[in-house]
Amino acid sequence: MLEIRFHGRGGQGTVVASKVLAFAVAREGRFVQTFPEYGVERRGAPVVAFTRIDDQKIYIRSKIYEPDHLLVLDPTLIGAIDVTEGLKPGGWIIINSDKPAKDFPQFAGFKVATVDATSIAVKHRLGSAAAPIVNSAIMGAFAKITGFVGIEAVREAVHELSPVKKDENVEAAQEAYDTAEVPKEQS
């Protein structure tokens, strides 16, 4: 079973990102479970979501305390909270950032990749410039970098889950997929 944790802020599409993964994985015929850490937070506050992926029916229904991998939709969270809490050694940390992975030395022991999802989102006019919605882009990059899910399934999931600007979202995912660099340390 794969367990993945998503970090973002209210309004960025964190929960939708986790759903994109779930929908994509399900399209590939696997089992999936995704859920937010539900608070009553208003816009701007930190948000967490979780996804489990398996080849068989998933019964465990508690939170994920020791995720295999992380997605960080908002780099300002790094430092503000301990994003790596519980993360299994060697897990992926995929960060939305315009900086290269090596600018995150604090994550030694994990596999770090970055993607400038914000720029891609802005380019495709997803959300506003002040508050871009980055979920589609980051999930495209996730597909490329981890290989846990195919880009075709991600595109379909993005299409299904985007309430508006479906095509732009799909393109953002594709662009992120196309441009994301798979860091060398990936075995």
Added chain:
Amino acid sequence: MLEIRFHGRGGQGTVVASKVLAFAVAREGRFVQTFPEYGVERRGAPVVAFTRIDDQKIYIRSKIYEPDHLLVLDPTLIGAIDVTEGLKPGGWIIINSDKPAKDFPQFAGFKVATVDATSIAVKHRLGSAAAPIVNSAIMGAFAKITGFVGIEAVREAVHELSPVKKDENVEAAQEAYDTAEVPKEQS
């Protein structure tokens, strides 16, 4: 333990009559329990109430199915319903009626006494002529005929329980007491 059942119609003061007995008995330092057969009947419909009297605390809280004695506040009930249902042989049946006891041959096996409580009530202007309230008068007669309770206690109880015309009610009770004839068959 003595168990007494009261029969009347809504609006005649049947429940109050049972309370008069209870209050009077309690004044004499005995234990008492009285309760109506509570329906949601409107004015005019048959009403039943019960009183238990004992020298010790009363625990039984079911209805009285086999009363020792009866009071009938409205003679028109006789025939309409089976007033003697369950009445123990030899029990008193005290009837508000201007007819003598012998006019109630159907009650053979019981001790019958009558009192013209209606006339006494009308005389003392209790209720209206069309709907006189007979409870005080009949309880005065009850005290005399059965001797189960003293007239002094009945007077006090009537006084306490009459919301208006306290004195008239007391007088009605006293008059009924004074004029009631104790039938010979009383042993």
Added chain:
Amino acid sequence: MKYTIPEQEIMCSGHKACQGCGATLAMRYALKALGPKTILTLPACCWSVIDGPFPYSAVGVPLFHTAFETAAAVASGIRAGLDMRGDTETNVVAWAGDGGTFDIGIQALSGTVERNDNVIYICYDNEAYMNTGVQRSSATPWGAVTTTTPARHFKQERKKDMIGIMAAHSIPYTASASVAYPEDFIRKLNIAKETPGAKFIHILASCPPGWKTAPELAIKLARLAVQTHVFPLYEIYEGRYYKLSMDPKKKPLIDYIKPQGRFRHLTEEQVAEMDKQVDERYDRLKEQAERSKSWFEAKKEK
């Protein structure tokens, strides 16, 4: 014989109301107007008893007894259910007392009216909680005695203006009525039947034990309430256009007050105070009716 109200009796004899019960007459008239294609829902009130115990009923139309606070909502549900099953004809009527309408049922009623659900809500108003033995409701008039407003501390608040509240909801049609004026009541129910959306009718229903009056005076008092301007008969269209159903020359208030035990304790000054309230309200009504005249004329022309 020339009948002034429909001959057909849908409600039957044998019901459990007290002698001279106005609430019962209200139902008798209402069913004459509404006819057998009517479904009633009834919250807790005297009528829950009047209609009779299981397995009997006096109304002659389907009746759903319901919880005290729910009459209007149940009516909305019945309406929706019938509509979905293709019956848009049957009248759906919530029938409630003043307590079930002015107090515990006002929220559900407000909801139904706000959604403008196609139901008729009829409040028979005997001005207190009678079924539980005469306790104060917000429909109890100022000055009245009930078991929760003893003479020493009689009702201090004025009667809630339920029709005014309904009008503030912009209800398509609302009207007052009295059991002393069955023809008027029936006419209003016929308008209600024809008007789509929510309708509210408030009918004064005298109650001999609750008002502490002789039963034979029940109709006389219901009439006096109108004649003394205590309970004016009027209609409001679209929550705005007022029309007095009649404008009787005012009889002295005391004619209405005196026969009623519930007002027995009132001093002359207190009655005068009450009289002032009555006149004020009546004047306002007349004013509003005056202002609405042009609208009714325009309507007639159409």
Added chain:
Amino acid sequence: MKYTIPEQEIMCSGHKACQGCGATLAMRYALKALGPKTILTLPACCWSVIDGPFPYSAVGVPLFHTAFETAAAVASGIRAGLDMRGDTETNVVAWAGDGGTFDIGIQALSGTVERNDNVIYICYDNEAYMNTGVQRSSATPWGAVTTTTPARHFKQERKKDMIGIMAAHSIPYTASASVAYPEDFIRKLNIAKETPGAKFIHILASCPPGWKTAPELAIKLARLAVQTHVFPLYEIYEGRYYKLSMDPKKKPLIDYIKPQGRFRHLTEEQVAEMDKQVDERYDRLKEQAERSKSWFEAKKEK
């Protein structure tokens, strides 16, 4: 600096409201007017979250969180409890959203007002159930989209006229207000403090996520609501005497509609329809204010 509203801050920073929350400003102003000798009771609403989680609070006065339908009744209880313990001074305030007032709380409110209990009821109106994610309430304006009135089937009913309903209750004092006009709001609260009995204040509180607007426009929109006559500011004394707090020259309705996502789907005709409703209502208000003039003059003379 010359402050136009009291300087003292009783509410503090750090609360959980969204950016640009009008409901929060309403509270900030209200506490300025009411002062620290105030007790609040709060039913379920955005403010249940805004105030902060256990063990923190943002309001700086005692606050009793309560069940959604109970604000007014709890306030009545607090009032009675304080009175019995000899404190007749402290302001007892029920603070509720439009859902908690117009819908699920209307019955308790109606009861409190009918009994004329000495409390101030403040409804901050963001025109939907915001705390649960923007569902329709009966305060939602005609035409608006919410999650339960999707664009395809936008809200079909007009906004409930809560102040009218309160007026029909003969409430001693009721008024509308807007977060864009804090001085006016505070003035009205001062009147409410001085008036014995029940008071109802209805304040429009813009809500950026619920109205689908940019947060920086929150005040501008609350002002435009007044300027376009959509949400007139007025007072009613004794349920009868109307006074417009201001009578701005009408700005085009579209100025108010356009910046709001919840109205985006409306066609030009639909906006025109809405405009007609707005004018009708405003004209009626002006008429009523006109008719009340003599009363206010008489009052001033006293």
Added chain:
Amino acid sequence: MQKVMMGNHALSWGAKLSRAEVIAAYPITPQTEVVELLSNMCADGSLKAEFIKVESEHSAMAASMGAAAAGARTFTATSSQGLALMHEVLHWATGARLPIVMGNINRAMAPPWTIWTEQTDSIAQRDTGWIQIYTSSIQEIMDSVIQAYKVAEQVYLPVMVVLDSFVLSHTNENCDIPDQDKVDAYLPRFENAYRLNTDKPAAFGGLTGPDWYYELRYKIEKDTERSLDLFEETGKEFGEMFGREYGLVETYKLDDADTVLVASASIASTARPAIDQLREEGHKVGLVRIRVFRPFPSELLRKLLAGRKKVLVIDRNISFGMSGAFYAETKAALYNEKKAPPMWGYIAGLGGRDVPLNVIRDMIEQTIAEEHPEGDIVWIGVKR
């Protein structure tokens, strides 16, 4: 002072003697006399209290909460439909830790409409956290109101004093009204340490996440359990001052009993003469009357019932699909006991069906006659 009084008036007197300061109530048969007497007492000044004439029961409880939160001693009373309409707010009073005392007259739930006695209305509130006292005489009703405040104000939890409709509410009986002075000594003025206080502003009931909600519930549980001891203590103290002692349960001829009847309220009262008769006929029968149903006196019941030959429980309530509550919970309490006796469960008297002495005898005799309980529950007296 000796009086003959109906159960409803005993409730009102209990509130008066406890010096209730705020009363918020709504009428319902068979509770109306409680409210009527109290409004008379307020009107004639014999009780210094504010009477809030609310428009519904949920406002009755809500207003009671407000008053209690403001620090006033608060009383209300209701029955059946009214109690049910309070349900949400009942949970609230518990969570807000408000020591409100309420009388509830047990009446069967509608539909069909009914006004006669049955405990399902209050049993259905067993999960709201209200402490519940089931009374069985008029005297006990009055005394229980006073004791209820004494307990409630120590554990900051609300208490319900429960009585059968008509069988107790409308029965007139000898009753001793204690002196006000002595009641004042037993139950001093209450100073609520957590009241709404502008000198110490605090918000009550704010959002609580999974981090601490659990602990707050645990505190309620612990205080609920603490009330078990408090009932015994305050009941003894009451006995010392007024000559009438109360506890969690009342027993009758229990010592040597091999067959024990567990019952409550008026049925447990009628059970005494039934037991007397059976004793005379040579059966070793005893009675445990459960007086306090919440908290459920599990430990005490284990002590009293373990090792008996047979136990039978009569329920005048029904949880459809799971027997009566007293039966189920008595079984639950004794389950892990080594010497748990076989237990019979009977449903009787729903909707006011009378439960006379001979029917109680029937149930006891059936229990004595049977080897082992059959099935889950026996409905006594259904016209089949």
Added chain:
Amino acid sequence: MQKVMMGNHALSWGAKLSRAEVIAAYPITPQTEVVELLSNMCADGSLKAEFIKVESEHSAMAASMGAAAAGARTFTATSSQGLALMHEVLHWATGARLPIVMGNINRAMAPPWTIWTEQTDSIAQRDTGWIQIYTSSIQEIMDSVIQAYKVAEQVYLPVMVVLDSFVLSHTNENCDIPDQDKVDAYLPRFENAYRLNTDKPAAFGGLTGPDWYYELRYKIEKDTERSLDLFEETGKEFGEMFGREYGLVETYKLDDADTVLVASASIASTARPAIDQLREEGHKVGLVRIRVFRPFPSELLRKLLAGRKKVLVIDRNISFGMSGAFYAETKAALYNEKKAPPMWGYIAGLGGRDVPLNVIRDMIEQTIAEEHPEGDIVWIGVKR
């Protein structure tokens, strides 16, 4: 059709597939998505139903009653405070014998305000006569709504489909949406034989005295008990048609288990991998998930649990002063059994406190380690 769906939407889909005709509901977190999706479905015509946007939950249930009494298939959904506010009307729906189906998202009761999961809200309705199904996966939620109608309309009783807030309501999971045709075949249009009908006018719910009320309750009890069989039957039939079978309980690795965990809802789901682990470590542990809590499957539980070495019950609910409901009632069900195993009771996860796999393991291991249960109930994980 395969979809990934959240629990709330599964409820909506269940209603849609059942062709609900009237929906009356009021929003409350965490139920809002149920209502939102349904109002969308009504708006876009994919569901032909009237949506009544009521002003409160008691009107939601009241309007549902009206619609059901008029003969329409009726659906609603709520949670916690909303469910509690319906309490009086819940009793009504039962007594009026209306086959309404309602979704309830388990959320802890306020105060303090909370939105996280706990079963006390629905457990507190256990005495209202509503049938209750506790689900434990998204798929089961949808399927249970359909099955609920199938049962409800045969016994003329209302059914509640219950799910954990967030843990199920907001979890997205693989889910198969059955074909409408097949659902129509499984669940044909309902003709209510007792509907309000002007051709056959009758009054429903009129005053009933002690003479017949008791018998009417008995009829409810019998039909409630009949639903036990119906759940097994309709669950099998569902399995035959849709490939997913449901019953009163679900068991896991039970056959040879000497220690059995009894649990429900999402905890019972997480329990499976916990049991797998313990099995691997050599412990003979099994699971009974109680799916239908009302009627309580007493007889079946006796069959499954009698003779085991140990049983433990986890409750995510609390009846203050009387443990959790599943524990108490499971004990009650097995009480008179000759081979009643000792039974442990644990409270866990109130107010949304997470109950992870290792905490479930802890409880099982504690049970295995202990000789005999101590005291009445163990609160797991309180920060003491």
Added chain:
Amino acid sequence: MSEEIKWESQSDMPLMAMSLGRMTVNKTGSWRNLRPVLDKEKCIKCGICWKFCPDVSISIDEEDYPVVNLDFCKGCGICATECPKDAIEMVKEE
């Protein structure tokens, strides 16, 4: 006219408390203290008494005279009070 409904057992009863007969089983005439007596001389056959009877106990005969059904008349006296011609007198029941 409805007959009284008697069951032997719960199995004879309907599922819920629904009405199967009409309240005319309930002969409310027994509540009466005063009986309305018509004076045909005075009666103008206006039907007002019929109109205001709360107990539906007045019918109109072929000659258009009101007829009281004593099985149900509760003796409230409304008919007598409302009769414009005082054609109805309330007399005491024996």
Added chain:
Amino acid sequence: MSEEIKWESQSDMPLMAMSLGRMTVNKTGSWRNLRPVLDKEKCIKCGICWKFCPDVSISIDEEDYPVVNLDFCKGCGICATECPKDAIEMVKEE
């Protein structure tokens, strides 16, 4: 200013969920995307920005200039919109 409140166990907590501190523990400045920046040149010290700040994040300094408390300012932009002199600009936070 309130400190964060930490307990070890339930026994440290109050009886019920009551507030013991103020929400100023909650530094909402982190929510901000845009930061209000004052141009003192333009400012006429009217206080309107202070008046309309929903987050009580503007105070007035000794010179009567508005000062934003960035610990709490959520960046809603109301102050900038309402300023009659456009003296406040919203700039993107890094």
